[in-house]
Amino acid sequence: MIVTVASGKGGTGKTTVAVNLAVTAAEAIRATQLVIAPENPENFVELIDCDVEEPNAHLFVKPQNVVKQEISTMVPAVDMALCTLCEECEKICRFSAITMIAKKIMIFPEMCHSCKGCSMVCPTGAIKESSRVLGSLLTGQSSHGFNLTWGELRVGEAMSPPLIKQVKKTITCRSGRGNSISEDINNKLSIVDAPPGTSCPAVTTLRSSDFALLVAEETPFGLNDLALTVEALKKLGVPMGIVINRADSEQKGIIDDYAEKENIEIMQRVPFSREAAKICSKGLLLVNELPEMKQCFKELYLKIVSRITQNAKESKYKKTFTKTATSSSDNSIVGRS
Amino acid sequence: MKELTVISGKGGTGKTSVTASIASLAEKRVVIDADVDAANLFLTLEHNLIETEQFQGGYKAEINPELCIGCKECFKRCQFDAIFEEITENIIPKLSKQKDEQIRDNRISPKFAIDPIACEGCGVCVHFCPTGAISFERQICGEKYISITANGPMVHARLGIAEENSGLLVSQLRQRAREMAKEQKIPLIITDGPPGIGCPVIASISNADALLIVTEPALSAIHDMKRVIKLGRQMNAAIYVCINKADLNKEISENIKEFCFDNNIKFAGEIPFDRAVVESMKMGKALVTYSDGAASKAVKEVWENVRLFMGDTMERVF
Secondary structure, eight states, rough: OOOEEEEESTTTSSHHHHHHHHHHHHHHHHTOOSSSSSSSSSEEEEEEEOOSSOHHHHHHHHOOEEEEEEEEEEEEEETTOOOOOOOOOHHHHHSSSSETTTTTTEEEGGOOOOHHHHHHOTOOOOOOOEEEEEEEOOOOEETTTTEEEEEEEEEEEOOOOHHHHHHHTTOOSSSSTTTTTOOOOOOOOOEEEEOSSSSSHHHHHHOOOOOOEEESSSSSHHHHHHHHHHHHHHHTTEEEEEEEEEESOOSOOOOHHHHHHHEEEEEEEEEEOOOHHHHHHHHHHHHHHHHHHHHHHHHHHHHHHHHHHHHHHHSSSSSOHHHHHHTHHHHHHHHHH | EEEEEEEEEETSSSSHHHHHHHHHHHHSOOOEEEOOOOHHHHSSOEEEEEEEEEEEEEEEEEOOOOOOOOOOOHHHHHHSOOOOEOOHHHHGGOOOHHHHHHTTTTOOOOEEEEEETTTOOHHHHHHHHHTTTTEEEEHHHHHEEEEEEETTEEEEEEOOTOOOHHHHHHHHHHHHHHHHHHHHTTTEEEEEEEESSSHHHHHHTTTTEEEEEOHHHSSSHHHHHHHHHHHHTTTTEEEEEEEETTTGGGGHHHHHHHHHHTTTTTEEEOOOOOOOOOOHHHHTTOOOHOSHHHHHHHHHHHHHHHHHHHHHHHHHOO
């Protein structure tokens, strides 16, 4: 099960919610206070930070044994000895990444989208594969009993979606939605931290999520951007719920009115406090520092679990969250392929 | 003409609130909202819309099921997993009766379709389709606007839901703003940038004279600020830093100031946490026109400093 934490507006608290939720879920599983008792509690939860432009989850999780891997994308290189200057490559390229200037083929690697069109049309095989570094893929273990994986876009690189796709490939649990996968939807919980906005990076991250948890703040900016994200999720067909962060009071506000109109559940209100802001600013976890926050995130986690169970029952997939989660460990291996 | 871009790396540090205020303080300027997929500046700056124009983004491929012979050429070549086998049931309604019968008789199958969200618009499938079944149209991906505000024009946009090409849209907005500045002899362009360091950010800061980074006293904001400073230096822009909500963690605020000093970055000031910021936003006004409190005073000071620094930039660049 892939739960993606998103918001249109930046700085609403996506990362705060994602890391605290991951710690809460991992603890709840270990304590087996819940109906779910997977065979492999240590591997039940994973956190994936897809905000590759500005990844922050690792600052809170402080993972150990971090492994770093460089991620590149294909860009063309021309063997001028084979090139006949037919210009076919220039004709097919939609991104002005390859062009003929003064009887020489020039390549602009940073414009290239790696569609490989140039090498496919080249009649003499003069186009070879070179590469451009997109950034790094990092993975490490949290002392709270889950793995954190994140991407780090190289500073100066413009395209984050190809790196986000690579980060998403590491998700060990497969989505029950999209494609044709339906068997192993529920045996793991992957919490994904999404980038802000409603454009390619956010959409790339949110595609094929089972559930989106939207972190909203009760300001006109917050409402405007929340509505944009909701529209994007409707287009993608991802079910969603809202967490109101830095809520001023228990009283209903503009986000509640909007949620009611759109028929979206408000799953939790995380109250504003200067103390909480200070804890987050130091890179500490709210659930470790404040007992009321621990309770708050536990409630949120339980609500998400029950909501997902309900969704699974309602959907065409036969297996429910509890059933597959308690079933044999075979399923957890399937997800890795 | 000078160009100042307000960025932050991390989202939600207060770029738009600061931009709205300095756009209200600068006597004559063009202001751009370059955060095109979550635009907010129009909510906090009183304006009158005077011009709307469609934004033409990239191309999208679409397969005509009538012409598709299921040869898999497109499917094999697409690098973006955008082409998938469609279940015949789904496409039957779209087809003619004759084709319908052919499918039922298993004479043709399977069919392919393109997921418009995954399509990168590279046109490789279009080129290789043997039956010309794939159409390739330029998409309308949003709208560009020009509005009139108290101290000059505002150039803004709305990118369509889940659309791409935000970098191209930002470049077009900046081009339009430059033209207007030239025509109307306006000396300053202020750009409200998007969060992150990716394509719309690069489009927002390329060729800018100076960047004002709005950060906040949190480890995550510092981490993101450092990345955006590195980007700004690669693009040869002068860099200034101000701290928003500076009193939420004074110790970290001091560290940021020290960092700026050590790295030869001009420090433009500290803005305290103030409820008036959100209140002004709720009233649809810029902070400096709504309140005269602590944050409002601090923003005015930041602007005075940035103006002084920009003077230097002017001499250095021209």
